[in-house]
Amino acid sequence: xxxxxxxxxxxxxxxxxxxxxxxxxxxxxxxxxxxxxxxxxxxxxxxxxxxxxxxxxxxxxxxxxxxxxxxxxxxxxxxxxxxxxxxxxxxxxxxxxxxxxxxxxxxxxxxxxxxxxxxxxxxxxxxxxxxxxxxxxxxxxxxxxxxxxxxxxxxxxxxxxxxxxxxxxxxxxxxxxxxxxxxxxxxxxxxxxxxxxxxxxxxxxxxxxxxxxxxxxxxxxxxxxxxxxxxxxxxxxxxxxxxxxxxxxxxxxxxxxxxxxxxxxxxxxxxxxxxxxxxxxxxxxxxxxxxxxxxxxxxxxxxxxxxxxxxxxxxxxxxxxxxxxxxxxxxxxxxxxxxxxxxxxxxxxxxxxxxxxxxxxxxxxxxxxxxxxxxxxxxxxxxxxxxxxxxxxxxxxxxxxxxxxxxxxxxxxxxxxxxxxxxxxxxxxxxxxxxxxxxxxxxxxxxxxxxxxxxxxxxxxxxxxxxxxxxxxxxxxxxxxxxxxxxxxxxxxxxxxxxxxxxxxxxxxxxxxxxxxxxxxxxxxxxxxxxxxxxxxxxxxxxxxxxxxxxxxxxxxxxxxxxxxxxxxxxxxxxxxxxxxxxxxxxxxxxxxxxxxxxxxxxxxxxxxxxxxxxxxxxxxxxxxxxxxxxxxxxxxxxxxxxxxxxxxxxxxxxxxxxxxxxxxxxxxxxxxxxxxxxxxxxxxxxxxxxxxxxxxxxxxxxxxxxxxxxxxxxxxxxxxxxxxxxxxxxxxxxxxxxxxxxxxxxxxxxxxxxxxxxxxxxxxxxxxxxxxxxx
Numbered sequence: 001x002x003x004x005x006x007x008x009x010x011x012x013x014x015x016x017x018x019x020x021x022x023x024x025x026x027x028x029x030x031x032x033x034x035x036x037x038x039x040x041x042x043x044x045x046x047x048x049x050x051x052x053x054x055x056x057x058x059x060x061x062x063x064x065x066x067x068x069x070x071x072x073x074x075x076x077x078x079x080x081x082x083x084x085x086x087x088x089x090x091x092x093x094x095x096x097x098x099x100x101x102x103x104x105x106x107x108x109x110x111x112x113x114x115x116x117x118x119x120x121x122x123x124x125x126x127x128x129x130x131x132x133x134x135x136x137x138x139x140x141x142x143x144x145x146x147x148x149x150x151x152x153x154x155x156x157x158x159x160x161x162x163x164x165x166x167x168x169x170x171x172x173x174x175x176x177x178x179x180x181x182x183x184x185x186x187x188x189x190x191x192x193x194x195x196x197x198x199x200x201x202x203x204x205x206x207x208x209x210x211x212x213x214x215x216x217x218x219x220x221x222x223x224x225x226x227x228x229x230x231x232x233x234x235x236x237x238x239x240x241x242x243x244x245x246x247x248x249x250x251x252x253x254x255x256x257x258x259x260x261x262x263x264x265x266x267x268x269x270x271x272x273x274x275x276x277x278x279x280x281x282x283x284x285x286x287x288x289x290x291x292x293x294x295x296x297x298x299x300x301x302x303x304x305x306x307x308x309x310x311x312x313x314x315x316x317x318x319x320x321x322x323x324x325x326x327x328x329x330x331x332x333x334x335x336x337x338x339x340x341x342x343x344x345x346x347x348x349x350x351x352x353x354x355x356x357x358x359x360x361x362x363x364x365x366x367x368x369x370x371x372x373x374x375x376x377x378x379x380x381x382x383x384x385x386x387x388x389x390x391x392x393x394x395x396x397x398x399x400x401x402x403x404x405x406x407x408x409x410x411x412x413x414x415x416x417x418x419x420x421x422x423x424x425x426x427x428x429x430x431x432x433x434x435x436x437x438x439x440x441x442x443x444x445x446x447x448x449x450x451x452x453x454x455x456x457x458x459x460x461x462x463x464x465x466x467x468x469x470x471x472x473x474x475x476x477x478x479x480x481x482x483x484x485x486x487x488x489x490x491x492x493x494x495x496x497x498x499x500x501x502x503x504x505x506x507x508x509x510x511x512x513x514x515x516x517x518x519x520x521x522x523x524x525x526x527x528x529x530x531x532x533x534x535x536x537x538x539x540x541x542x543x544x545x546x547x548x549x550x551x552x553x554x555x556x557x558x559x560x561x562x563x564x565x566x567x568x569x570x571x572x573x574x575x576x577x578x579x580x581x582x583x584x585x586x587x588x589x590x591x592x593x594x595x596x597x598x599x600x601x602x603x604x605x606x607x608x609x610x611x612x613x614x615x616x617x618x619x620x621x622x623x624x625x626x627x628x629x630x631x632x633x634x635x636x637x638x639x640x641x642x643x644x645x646x647x648x649x650x651x652x653x654x655x656x657x658x659x660x661x662x663x664x665x666x667x668x669x670x671x672x673x674x675x676x677x678x679x680x681x682x683x684x685x686x687x688x689x690x691x692x693x694x695x696x697x698x699x700x701x702x703x704x705x706x707x708x709x710x711x712x713x714x715x716x717x718x719x720x721x722x723x724x725x726x727x728x729x730x731x732x733x734x735x736x737x738x739x740x741x742x743x744x745x746x747x748x749x750x751x752x753x754x755x756x757x758x759x760x761x762x763x764x765x766x767x768x769x770x771x772x773x774x775x776x
Contacts, residue, residue: 041153043134043166045278046071049178052267054284055322059185059260061267064176073279074181075165080195083180084164085238086204090229092126093236095164100127100155101148127151127163129207133170169278171207174214187215187254197243198250201229215254223252263289265326265340270474281476283320288313291566292325299559300328300335303539304547310341310453310538311563312472316461317532319473319480327542336542342453344542345433346523349447349516349552350387350404351456352425354463354494356445357401359424360412361490364612368493369604370397371588371614372408375661375760376730376737379442384410387517387551390735393665394588394658396602398497404515409445415615418444428462428469428485431455447518456527457536459485463498463512464529467491489580489607495529496575496605510575511564515552522546526556528564531575535563580608589614589658590628597629597656599670616659630657630672635680646683664695664758664766673765695725695765700757706749707774716749725761732758749773 048065051072062070076084088095094102102125124132124147131150137143154163173183183203184192195203205225206213215222230247233239239247263284270280296309303309313323326340360366374392376383386406392399400408413421422440425432433450434440441448454472461470467486473479486494498512509530516525523540524547537560541547547555584606587598591614604611614628633642633650642650655675663671673694699720706718722729722743731738731745734756738745747757752775760766 041134041150041157043130043154043158043162045073045166045169046178047276050271050275050278050280052263052270052280052282054262054282054286054289056286057191057281058286060262060282060284060286060289061260061264063267063271067176069176069178070182070186071169071179071278072181072185074168074179074192076161076168079168079180079192080200082197082200083192083195083203086197086200086229086233088126089236089238090201090204090232091129095126096160098125098127098155100151100153101125125151126167127155129171130154130163130166134166172210173203173206174210174216186258189255189258196247196250197230197233197239198226198247201233201247202226202252205229215252216256219252219254222254226252261330262286262293263324263326264330265338265342266321266324266474269340269343282474283315283322283476284324285322285568288323288566288568289325292323292563295559295562295566296325296328299562300332303328303550303555304541306335306541306543306545307539307547308335308337308339308341308542309559310344310536311559312342312453312457312536313563313567314457314461314470314472314534315532316464316470316529316534319461319470319478321472321474322533324474339542341538341540341542344452344538345450346452346538346540347447347518348449348451348456349518349523349525350406350409350445351514351516351525351527352447352449352459353401353404353409353445354498354514355425355459355485356409356413356416356421357397357497358462358467358486358490358494359421360416361493361607362487363416364607364610365415365615366397366412366612367584367586367591367604367606367610368396368398368497369586369602370591370612371395371659372397372400372411373659373661374400374405374407375665377407377411377661379410379414382410382442384442384446385737389737391665391732391737392735394662398500401494401497401514402500406446410442411615413442413445418442422449424485425459428459428483429455429471429481430459447516453536453538456525457534460514460527460529460536461534462486463491463495464531464534465491487580487607488578492575492578492581493605493607498529499575509564509569511561513557513560515557517551520546521548521550524550524552524554524556526552526560528560530564530567533567535560535567537563581605582609584609584611586611587656589656589662592628594656597654599656599658614659616657617661628657630655630676632676634677635682638680639677640680641677641683642680643683646680660765661760664760664768671765695729695759695761695767696723697721697757697759697767697769698723700769700771702769702771704769704771705774706771707776718745718747718749720745720747720757722759722761722767725759725765727761730760732756732760 046065049069049071050063052060054060064070128147128151131147131154135150137146169179172178177183177186180203181192184190184195188199202215202222205228213222213225227248230244234241234244274280292311296311299309309328311323311325312321314321324342326342327337328335330337372395374395384406392405395405395408418440421444422432431451458469458471462468462485466488467484467490469483469485471481495512498514499510511528511530513526513528522544523538526537528535537556539555583603585593586602586604587594588600588602590597592611616628631652631654634640634653635642635647636649636651657672658666658670668674697720700718728741729743731740750773752773754772756768756770758766758768
C-alpha cells in the first residue's frame with residue numbers, strides 16, 4: 001500500500017510538468033497547422049532559366065533567367081552517388097531521419113553560441129537550406145525561425161527525394177551558376193553523374209560561400225574547402241584513408257563556365273514555344289549537327305553576300321528531327337543569321353511535282369512511262385514555260401519528273417484538278433499558303449504557293465514511308481502523327497522515278513533527289529529520301545532578293561549530297577516493291593500494251609495491272625478525237641482515203657495517233673498527215689479532224705550548210721517562212737522558244753555549228769529542219 005502511495009505522490013509531482021509539456025506540444029502543432037494554412041509552401045522551380053538538350057542529354061543552348069542565372073535541371077537519379085554521399089555527410093547526416101529540423105543540432109549550435117559568443121557550427125539542415133532558397137529572408141534570429149517553420153512545412157508536404165531534388169537544382173555555386181549539374185558542366189565540362197571523389201567534395205562544400213570558394217577564380221581556397229569535406233568523409237567512413245589521399249592529390253582545375261551554342265535557332269524556337277519548361281529535350285544528333293553547321297559555314301563563302309542556308313534531317317520512320325540548321329551562321333548578321341529559314345515562308349519552286357505525279361498515279365491518269373507533252377501549250381490564259389525556256393517534245397512521265405519539266409507537270413495537274421491537289425496536300429499537313437485572294441490554280445505545280453522547309457521535308461517523308469506523311473517531331477513530348485497522302489504503290493513508283501535519275505548512293509543508301517528553283521532565282525531547293533532519312537536543303541536570300549545564276553541542281557544539290565554523306569549509316573532497308581506494282585510493256589503513242597499500233601515500245605510500272613491511255617489534249621485545247629488512234633476507210637480500188645458514205649467498196653484502217661501538239665516534234669513518218677493516204681478525188685473534202693494542212697518550212701532545207709563570209713560587215717540574217725497550218729506559229733531555235741508568232745521569221749545568223757529550227761502551229765502541226773553554220 002505504501003508503494004502505491006509513493007507512485008501516486010510522484011505522479012502528482014510530475015503531472016503538472018507532463019501536462020504542460022503535452023499542452024505545449026499540442027499548442028505548437030496547432031500553431032503549425034494554422035501557419036501552414038495561412039502561409040502554404042511549395043517547391044515550384046524558379047522560372048525563366050532553360051536548357052535545350054541534344055539526344056544524349058548534352059546542352060545545345062542555355063537561356064538565363066531575368067537575373068542572368070543558368071540552371072540545368074537534374075534529379076537524384078542523374079547525379080553521381082559520390083556527390084550525394086559527400087553532400088549528406090558534410091551538410092546533413094540525419095537528413096532522412098529528421099522532420100526538416102534537427103533539434104540536437106540546433107541545441108548544440110545554440111550552446112556553442114552561448115559559450116563562445118559566436119556561431120561555431122550551424123544547425124541548419126538541408127531542408128532549412130531549401131527553405132532559405134525557396135523563401136529568401138533575413139539571416140538573424142527571426143530569419144532562422146522563419147526557416148525553421150518553413151522547413152517543417154516543407155518536410156510535411158514533400159518527400160525527401162523532392163526536397164533533395166530542389167536543392168540539387170537551386171543551390172548556388174558561384175557567379176551565375178545554380179544547381180549541381182550546371183556547376184559540374186560549367187567548371188568540369190561534364191555531367192554531374194561523372195564526378196570524381198575530389199570533384200564531388202568540392203561541389204559539396206562550395207554552396208557555403210560560393211563566391212569565396214569559386215574554383216575558377218580562387219583555386220587555393222576551393223582546394224582547402226574541398227579537403228575539409230574530404231576529411232569529414234574519411235571521419236565518417238565514407239572514404240578510406242587511401243581514397244582521401246588520392247582525392248587530395250587531384251588538382252583543382254576549373255574552366256570559366258562556357259555558353260554552348262549549337263542548333264541555336266531550334267533552341268530559341270523551343271524556348272519561345274515552352275517558356276515555362278526548364279528542360280527541353282530534343283532528338284538532335286550532336287555530331288551530325290556540328291558537321292552540318294560547319295558545312296553551312298563553309299558553303300556560305302561560295303554564295304552572294306546576304307545569302308543564307310537551311311538544312312533539316314528527319315527520320316522518316318519516327319519523325320525525329322536529328323539535325324536542324326536554321327541559317328548559314330547564327331552570328332553572321334550580314335546573312336541574317338538570326339532568321340530561322342527552316343520556318344520561313346518561301347516559294348517551293350518545282351518541289352511539289354512528285355506529288356502531282358503520285359496523285360495522278362493513284363487516280364489512274366498515268367503510269368511511269370505515260371506519254372506527256374513538253375511543247376508550248378496554252379491552259380486557258382496560262383502559258384507556262386520551262387526553267388531554261390527550251391522544250392523536249394514527247395517525254396515520259398519519268399523523264400518529265402527527273403528533268404523537272406514544267407509543261408508536262410501542268411498538263412497532268414490540269415487533269416488531276418488543282419483544287420483536288422491542293423486539298424490533298426493540305427490534309428496531309430503541307431502547310432501551303434496561297435497568294436492573297438487567290439484560289440488553287442495550275443501554278444501550284446511550279447511554285448505558285450508558299451510553304452517552308454519543314455513542311456516540305458514532312459511531305460517527302462511519304463516517299464520513304466509507304467505514302468504516309470510523318471510530321472516532324474522536335475521533342476520527345478510531341479506525338480507521332482501520320483497523315484495519308486499517297487498509296488504505297490504510287491509512293492514506290494515516284495521514288496523509283498527519282499532514283500532512275502541518279503543511281504549514286506551515299507553511305508550505302510540510294511538517294512532519291514528532287515530539286516526546285518523559284519521565280520527570279522529567289523529560292524533554291526533540294527530534297528531527298530534515303531532508306532532511313534528525309535533530307536532538305538534551302539539556299540537563298542532571307543530578304544527575298546534574287547540570286548541570279550543559282551538554281552537547285554547547281555547550288556542546293558551539292559550541299560544535299562555533302563549532307564547525305566555526313567548522315568549516320570544505318571542498316572540497309574530494301575525499297576520493296578508493293579505487290580500491286582508490276583512492270584508491263586506499253587507502246588507510244590497509245591500508252592497501252594498494243595501489238596499493232598506501236599511506234600515505240602517501253603516498259604512501265606503500273607498499278608493493279610492498269611495501263612491508262614495517253615492524255616491526248618489539254619482541257620484548254622480539246623481535240624475532236626480523244627483516243628490515241630484514228631480510224632478511217634480507203635477505197636478498195638484506189639487505196640485512197642474516203643469520207644463517210646462516199647464509196648461503197650471500202651476497207652477500214654487504223655493508225656496510231658500522236659497528240660496534236662506533238663506533231664511537229666516527232667519523226668516525220670509518224671505524223672498523222674504523213675501516214676494518211678490522200679483523199680480520193682471522188683470524195684468531197686469535209687470540215688473536221690482531218691482538215692488542217694501540214695506545216696512546211698520554206699527558205700531553209702534540211703541539212704543545209706551556210707558559210708559566213710569574212711568580208712561581210714553587216715550581221716547576216718536568215719529569212720524563213722511557215723507554209724500551211726493555222727496561226728499562231730511557235731518558232732524554236734535549238735529547242736528554245738523565240739518571240740516571233742507570225743508565219744514569217746527573220747533570224748540573226750546563229751553561231752557556227754549545228755542547229756535545229758522548228759515551227760509548230762496552233763493545231764500542233766509542225767516542221768523541223770537541221771542546218772550547219774560554217775566558220776568563215
